[in-house]
Each structure stands twice: as C-alpha cells, then as structure tokens.
Amino acid sequence: MSRRYRKSNSRGFISTMSYLARQFILPNPFTNIFENQGYAEIANWIFGGIFVPLAFLLTRTWYVSVVNEKWEGSLGFFVNYCILTGLLLLISKFISDIYWIIGIFCFVYLILCFLEGWLLNRNNSIF
Numbered sequence: 265m266s267r268r269y270r271k272s273n274s275r276g277f278i279s280t281m282s283y284l285a286r287q288f289i290l291p292n293p294f295t296n297i298f299e300n301q302g303y304a305e306i307a308n309w310i311f312g313g314i315f316v317p318l319a320f321l322l323t324r325t326w327y328v329s330v331v332n333e334k335w336e337g338s339l340g341f342f343v344n345y346c347i348l349t350g351l352l353l354l355i356s357k358f359i360s361d362i363y364w365i366i367g368i369f370c371f372v373y374l375i376l377c378f379l380e381g382w383l384l385n386r387n388n389s390i391f
Contacts, residue, residue, distance in 0.1 A: 278339050282345070294312075297365065319344040322347075325384075326340070351369060
C-alpha cells in the first residue's frame with residue numbers, strides 16, 4: 265500500500281522536534297503559581313494537557329489541512345503552544361490570584377483566536 269502524499273516527511277520532523285522542545289526546552293508554566301516545585305510538576309502533568317487542545321483550536325482558526333502543506337499546521341501548533349506557555353508564565357509572574365490568572369488567560373486566548381483567524385484565515389470561518 266503506497267501513500268503518494270508522503271513525498272517529504274517534513275511534517276513528521278516538525279512534529280518530533282515540537283514534541284522534544286515541549287518536553288525538554290519549554291519551561292514549566294506553573295512554577296510561578298505554585299511555590300513548591302513538586303506541586304508545579306503535578307499541575308503541569310494534570311493541567312499542561314489542556315494546552316494541547318487549546319493550541320490545536322488556536323491553530324485551527326487559520327489552518328486548513330492541505331495535502332502538501334501539513335508541515336505548516338505542525339509548525340503553527342508548536343508556535344501557538346509556545347505562545348500559550350509564555351502567556352501563562354507572563355501573567356502568573358505579575359499576578360498571584362488563580363482566578364485572575366484564569367480570567368486574563370481566557371480573555372487573551374479569545375483575542376488570540378480572533379486575531380489569528382482574522383490575520384491568517386484560509387477557510388473563511390473562525391471555528
């Protein structure tokens with residue numbers, strides 16, 4: 265069974281590099297929220313998985329899967345994951361109340377969805 269669309273495996277390479285960077289290079293975004301490093305790691309394991317669907321939805325506001333351009337979606341997902349991690353780190357650096365952190369994060373996330381959908385949209389719909 266041959267797959268003609270796999271002429272170059274740039275999507276697989278970008279996905280692998282994205283996974284390695286997310287696991288080993290990006291900082292734990294919960295270190296500013298929890299003073300104990302152990303609690304920050306547990307929070308990263310539990311709530312860090314929320315960043316994956318959020319980054320996917322953010323990428324989905326502008327990316328439409330095309331056979332020859334799947335690497336763009338993988339790269340966009342990685343960039344959006346980095347943006348969300350940096351956003352949580354930045355907010356939690358200046359604000360310590362968890363409710364304010366969640367509220368500001370959700371507000372900025374919605375703004376990012378509309379901005380990326382408006383600036384980079386190819387499928388003519390936001391969601």
